[in-house]
Amino acid sequence: MVGKRAVLTASHMVPWGAPNGAMQFVAGYFDGSSSVGQGGQSWATTAHGYAGQDVTAHDMAVVRLADPLGDWVGFMGTKPFDSSWQGGAYWTSVGYPGAVSDQRPSFQSGIHVIDDDEDGDGQELEHHADETPGDSGGPFFAGWSDGPYAVGTVAGYEVVSGPLGIGSEDNNISAGGPALGGLVGFARANWT
Structure with a gap:
């Protein structure tokens, strides 16, 4: 909410x-x-x-x-992700991962964002949380002194491979950025 x-x-x-x-x-x-x-x-x-x-x-x-x-x-607030937060294990993901149970909620805390890629007013927040189908749409958030704030919503998983496998990325993605605050x-x- x-x-x-x-x-x-x-x-x-x-x-x-x-x-x-x-x-x-x-x-x-x-x-x-x-x-x-x-x-x-x-x-x-x-x-x-x-x-x-x-x-x-x-x-x-x-x-x-x-x-x-x-x-x-x-309900929680929203904040745009700030690149200075990269690497900090602040984040929590909540969802209903089919790998665990699609009838009971699951959460993971202490997640760190390894990269944030800008796409206009949107951001791909890349991380290695344990997420599987069923987590999509769940909040990617942290707590501040005045309550929880979402910086993204769980979008899914991407595999990006460079030439000969060099520069490959296997990351979970949460969608965020100013676009989230706008919505x-x-x-x-x-x-x-």
Whole structure:
């Protein structure tokens, strides 16, 4: 949650243009139910973001919920990633990795960003967290004195090989940068 009606996710998780596409957000999803109790879920009414993106610096979207769950369960802020944070083991990733359980949440803390690649107003935050399919769309965040802030959303995994394997990179990617703040700012301003 990044606003009272806004959920941050990966763009490739949104059924853009699907005639019968639907998304439901379940706060604290655990074994098929909301861990916050009755009413801890809401259907998406619309999405705003970068349609057609998959494991890129712009693989992000915000989803508007029919119900203002953020008023009840709270929500985190966002910050653009600062290159001076590179190498610091500050970050946490939360998701539902199929390699562990797609019915129970999993998290990993102490993650460090090894590189941040700019792509216009987006950033690919490269790291080696233990992420598998199912983690997509989860927050990539840290805690500050005034609460948690997302710097990205989990996009996926990339393999980039140079000539003869030189310069290859096998990294997990979280999409972030000023583009993320722009999407969340749009949602907060328009989805009251």
